[in-house]
Amino acid sequence: MDIVTAIILGIVEGVTEFLPVSSTGHLILATELLGFRAEDWAIFNIAIQPGAILAIVALYWRTFLAVAKGLLSWEANSVAFVRNLLLAFFPAVILGLAFGDQIDALLENAVVVAWALIAGGIAILIVERLAKTDNVLGISGVSIGQSIKIGLVQCIAMIPGVSRSGATIMGAMSFGIDRRTAADFSFFLALPTLSGATVLQLYKHRDMVTAGDLELIAIGALVSFVVALIVVKAFMAVVTRYGFGPFAWYRIVAGSAALVWLKTR
Template sequence: MSEILIAILLGIVEGVTEFLPVSSTGHLVLATELLGYDPQRWAVFNIAIQPGAILAIVVLYWRTFWAVLQGLMRGSRESIAFVRNLLIAFVPAVALGLAFNDQIETLLENATVVAWALIVGGIGILVIERLARPKQSGGIAAVSVGQSASIGLVQCIAMIPGVSRSGATIMGAMALGIERQTAAEFSFFLALPTLTGATVLQMAKHHDAITSGDLQLIAVGFVVSFVVALAVVKAFLAVVTKHGFAPFAWYRIAAGAVALIALSMR
């Protein structure tokens, strides 16, 4: 298979899974491993195309971002609280990401860790869906400082590939009493600084090894992930509103089990 086709395939995987609670990084690691690609060859690519999916959120929620920007210029308390909460939730990922970057990269090469994390995470989603009693609404600005900090700490669990950044933040928010839609949107918006920071860190760390050909592949993956994510985010919110997160939990468990079987047969 040509590298362009691999870039398109991985871009599709990224766009489909980035904002679902199924772990985009985990799926990219498994796709790379099970399809026989060189994991080290595609490790930076898998992180570098994440901004494509992030851009989809900017496009889909541009009115929200514009309203927040206008509010900040007026000194609106609601807009200030919106930005404050996201920044507070972002800080733990920065601290731990910088401190344990090498260990995180090592985990990205372990497909077995991903498979088990998918299964355990799926069980965790089912438990939280059954026990959580979300009551707090009012949007991201209504989330407290303490809740924001807690969501940020929970997000750090997703540094283990297969856990799912969106899954951890959404379930963490629901466990703290935040209703589904606000929890999902908090996760979407928190992705902007978190994934952008991770991409910048990896590109800066490995810039000497990135060739012009790599940049072309990254551009292809970026565009594909952007287009796919545009469609997936709307569909995701529709499914969650009607069925909750249980379908994604059962998918995680099934995907992790299949991956473990496939890895054991290699």
């Protein structure tokens, strides 16, 4: 049963990590739906994130290679690319280290997830309607100030159900960045952010992780990798044609249904 659960949660992680719907929130709700206590699978849910991260590396390997080559010659666009991602990453590091215990407690609260899904859906609809964006010409074209502000907005996603990708994409659009660049920035920012969160959680709870847990984590990560490969491509196609509205309405419906279920179970 643990293997089946690991596969199911791996699918949920792969589908939701890069969509503005909150992967952590969905993993918490999925765990509850499967009849397990969310706190028992909290470490697992974070530890399988590298699978989804590797999907971004596989899909954008040419970009990573170009940036690496550019850094060797200190090419301006490559330096700006890395600088912007690091600036956006640091606020999460500071708050994660300062409030780690409080964040861990929220990972056990499915009701918080449900309300956050609804609130996030409403926020997406507002940003989609009101945001005025310009063509920024890629991540290297994002300003230092915009990068820092995106990093600050990303910290809101420490509340499960908010959505890291949703916060960063909507935040970037609110700061005048076009939809495509905002999505790309969110994808690439996931690498240091999710990697850091995974390393921190595994280190903090290293005494609780067994060899069997590592096997389940490997299975979940592999499944999330394969699923994320498919989902990221489909996501960009949907966003290009329909915007983020469908995800906003999904969040509102899913959060409302989760609240009803949590109250009546």
